[in-house]
Amino acid sequence: MDRSTYSRRRMDLAGVLRAGGGGVAVLPTAPERIRNRDTTYPYRHDSYFYYLSGFTEPDSWLVIDDQGHSTLFCRPKDPEREIWDGIRLGPDAAPGVLGVDAAFPVETLDERLPQLLANRPAVAFPFGLHPGLESRVEMWLSVLRAQERRGIGTPQTLRDLTPALDEMRLIKDEGELAVMRQAGRISAAAHLRAMQSSARWMRTPGEAPWREYHLEAELLHEFRRRGAQAPAYPSIVAAGANACVLHYAAGDTELKPGELCLIDAGCELDGYASDITRTFPVDGRFTTPQRELYDLVLAAQDAAVAATRPGARQRDAHHAAVRVLSEGMLALGLLNRDRHGSVDDVIEHAHYRQFYMHGTGHWIGMDVHDVGNYLQDDEAPVEQPDGLGGRVVKKPSRVLQPGMVVTLEPGLYVRPADGVPERYWNTGIRIEDDAVVTPGGCELITRDVPVQAEAIEALMRQA
Ligand code: GLY
Ligand code: MN
């Protein structure tokens, strides 16, 4: 994205500040984090900071006033440190490269911030995200307070910056969508590679066991080979019964013929996440019980896709998926009509939660579980199902608009239990795609990897 995109966002934020009575926004990026002793985790910038700056160096701050004047604080040039840690942009080059109006060494932050906040009505910063930030703001305010006799005004209002930025980030522009489509293509290629490597391995007699971490390596290989910087979240590679553990990570369980493998993995490309889940037979052929459950989850996803369009609500996809899954649970005997009643009873009392206990989707963008209000704030609260078998009074779910991006990810997770047909035990299936809301419905941007059972089998046969 070019620098004009970030300048426009800063001007938009200035407009929000003006509409709120004026003030100054202060935003740090993420800190570097220690992994152990003197080794840090791979650095990842703060998403809000990056959204407004396009800048990925640690130790940086952005200050934006209600006229759109922006000041960056960043690491100064330092030839000695740059030998060890890499080139720094530095404050002299920052205005030309990033389009900010001024830039200073980060060491001068505490000295300059009181001046930048002087005589302003409010200071806005992200609440609850950066430990110590509030006391830092307090410290700057105390410097101003001490100068009041000289006629200098201290901001009288502290505002949370996140609601305004969340609303901006919720609707993706064309540049963002282009990056997200490419992230989706890369992640799809990684899933294809993992499926095909599994099929090839199974056809090679006498090889050492093929384990979950082998497939994780195939995913990582494809992410990096195609230019993605990192996984957007820890890859889930779950063989057999492990797929019933929702937040399982890739471990060392052996992949066994006749079992399924669930992979939930997506890359991060240029600061944007993708999030795909596919479930495939390790040896390339679904068994009959696996296929019955698989086709049910796919039908639920089809219903969720059909429910995702402008004017619909974000939660409609979940309701649509739950209805299809609940009907299927009764038809397959996972639930029993005598015990659990009709489909409407299953839904009202949330009996489906024995096998489907998570939501059907979330916003996705810079963060895999992206920011954005899930409720329609300008509507009155209404009584509605709480999703746990009870009722709750709260605002209705958010109305979808073009440019929002959601995941659609129904699943079924069958653990051994009394009354549950044994042929389904220890089977976990999820199918997840990323959908851009378009004027006419939605566009699935992660479908370069197939979802139909026959298509998955064909692709594994061809491996
Ligand atoms: N991979 C995280 C999720 O599906 O929400
Ligand atoms: Mn997801």
Ligand code: MN
């Ligand atoms: Mn996922």
